[in-house]
Amino acid sequence: MSDELKKGLEGVLVAESALSFIDGDEGRLIYRGYEIEDLARGASYEEVLYLLWHGELPNREQYDEFRDTMAAERHVDDGVIDTVRELAEQDEEPMAALRTGVSQLSAYDPDAAADPTDREANLRKGRRITAKIPTILAAYDRVRNGEEIVEPREDLSHAANFLYMLNGEEPNDVLAETFDMALVLHADHGLNASTFTSMVISSTLADLHSSIPGAIGALSGSLHGGANQDVMEALLELDDTDMEPVEWVEHLLDEGRRVPGFGHRVYNVKDPRAKILGERSKELGEAAGDLKWYEYSTSIEEYIMDEKGLAPNVDFYSSSTYYQMGIPIDIYTPIFVMSRVGGWIAHVLEQYEDNRLIRPRARYVGSEHEDFVALGER
The missing domain is CATH 1.10.230.10 (Cytochrome P450-Terp, domain 2)
Structure with a gap:
C-alpha cells in the first residue's frame, strides 16, 4: 500500500463508472457515450435522467411513461411543506431549507423501509426525490416572499413546471428550453465533491434519503455549487x-x-x-x-x-x-441540486451494484509518546 500523500485525493482513482467522462485537455463532457453538446441541444432533462439511470436513451413509449410517472410524484406532503414554510419564515438559508426538506421526504416514502440495495425501490425513490425537489424549492421561495404556494402541474416538463411554481405563471418556450438545457448541463460531472459524498454515504449501506441530503450539504460550499x-x-x-x-x-x-x-x-x-x-x-x-x-x-x-x-x-x-431569467440569486445553488440529483442517484445505484465501504487512511503526524497524567494531577 502506497504511503504517498494525495491531498484532496487529486489524481486518485477510487471507482469505475459508466456515467460521465471528462476530457480536461480537449474540453469534452460525455454522458454514457453522448457528447454534452448533442444532449443539451437535442434532449430534455427527463431523457437525460432516463439515460443516466437506465443506461440508454428512451424510445417514445419509454419516455412518455417515465415522464408521466415522475410528473405524478411532484406533490409534496403537508408535513414537509409545513417544515419548509417554517424554515422560510425563520429566514433559513435556501440550501439548508432544501436539505432539511429532502431529508424529511423519507417519512412519507412508501419505499423508505426497502433494502438500501434494492434497485427497483431506489429507482422509485429516486424519481420521487427528483420530482419533489422543485416543489420544495419553489414553495420555500414563495413563502419567504409572502406569496401563496403554487401547486405543481403534471402537464408541464420538469423545467417548465418549476418556473411555473416559482413565478406563478407558465413560462414561455424560450425560458423553459433554456432552463431545461441548464438542467441537462449540470446533471452529472464525474466524481466531484458532492457526488463522492453521496457515494461515501451509500457505501455504508445507508439509503438514498441519507446520501442525497449529504450531497446537498457538500454542494452548498462556495468551492463547489455555491x-x-x-x-x-x-x-x-x-x-x-x-x-x-x-x-x-x-x-x-x-x-x-x-x-x-x-x-x-x-x-x-x-x-x-x-x-x-x-x-x-x-x-x-x-x-x-x-x-x-x-x-x-x-x-x-x-x-x-x-x-x-x-x-x-x-x-x-x-x-x-x-x-x-429572473431567478433569485440565492437559489442558483439549489437549482444546481435540482439537476445534479439525477447524477447523484445514478452514482449511488452504481455504488450499490459493486459496493465496497469507502475507507481511506490518513497519515498520522501527532505525538506518539505522551505520558498520561490523571485529571486531579494536571
Whole structure:
C-alpha cells in the first residue's frame, strides 16, 4: 500500500463508472457515450435522467411513461411543506431549507423501509426525490416572499413546471428550453465533491434519503455549487461601479481578491458547458435588447485568459443566464441540486451494484509518546 500523500485525493482513482467522462485537455463532457453538446441541444432533462439511470436513451413509449410517472410524484406532503414554510419564515438559508426538506421526504416514502440495495425501490425513490425537489424549492421561495404556494402541474416538463411554481405563471418556450438545457448541463460531472459524498454515504449501506441530503450539504460550499451565486454577485458589484470590466478585474486582483467562475480541477481549457450557456446568455440578452451581462462576462473572460491563463467554468455563464431569467440569486445553488440529483442517484445505484465501504487512511503526524497524567494531577 502506497504511503504517498494525495491531498484532496487529486489524481486518485477510487471507482469505475459508466456515467460521465471528462476530457480536461480537449474540453469534452460525455454522458454514457453522448457528447454534452448533442444532449443539451437535442434532449430534455427527463431523457437525460432516463439515460443516466437506465443506461440508454428512451424510445417514445419509454419516455412518455417515465415522464408521466415522475410528473405524478411532484406533490409534496403537508408535513414537509409545513417544515419548509417554517424554515422560510425563520429566514433559513435556501440550501439548508432544501436539505432539511429532502431529508424529511423519507417519512412519507412508501419505499423508505426497502433494502438500501434494492434497485427497483431506489429507482422509485429516486424519481420521487427528483420530482419533489422543485416543489420544495419553489414553495420555500414563495413563502419567504409572502406569496401563496403554487401547486405543481403534471402537464408541464420538469423545467417548465418549476418556473411555473416559482413565478406563478407558465413560462414561455424560450425560458423553459433554456432552463431545461441548464438542467441537462449540470446533471452529472464525474466524481466531484458532492457526488463522492453521496457515494461515501451509500457505501455504508445507508439509503438514498441519507446520501442525497449529504450531497446537498457538500454542494452548498462556495468551492463547489455555491460559486454560481458568487459570480452573479461579482457582476452586480461591477455594475454598481463606474469602471470598465477590465479595470474592475484589475482592481479586484490588486485587493488580493479572486474573480469567481474561473479555473477547474479537471478542465485545462474552457468548460464545454460554459460555451453552451455563454451562447444562451447572449441569446437571452439579444431577446431582451440588453447585452450588458454577456458583454461584461466576455470582457472579463478575455482578460483572465490573457493575463492568468484561466478559462471560465460552468458557473461563470450559468449565473448571468439565470439572472436574465429572473431567478433569485440565492437559489442558483439549489437549482444546481435540482439537476445534479439525477447524477447523484445514478452514482449511488452504481455504488450499490459493486459496493465496497469507502475507507481511506490518513497519515498520522501527532505525538506518539505522551505520558498520561490523571485529571486531579494536571
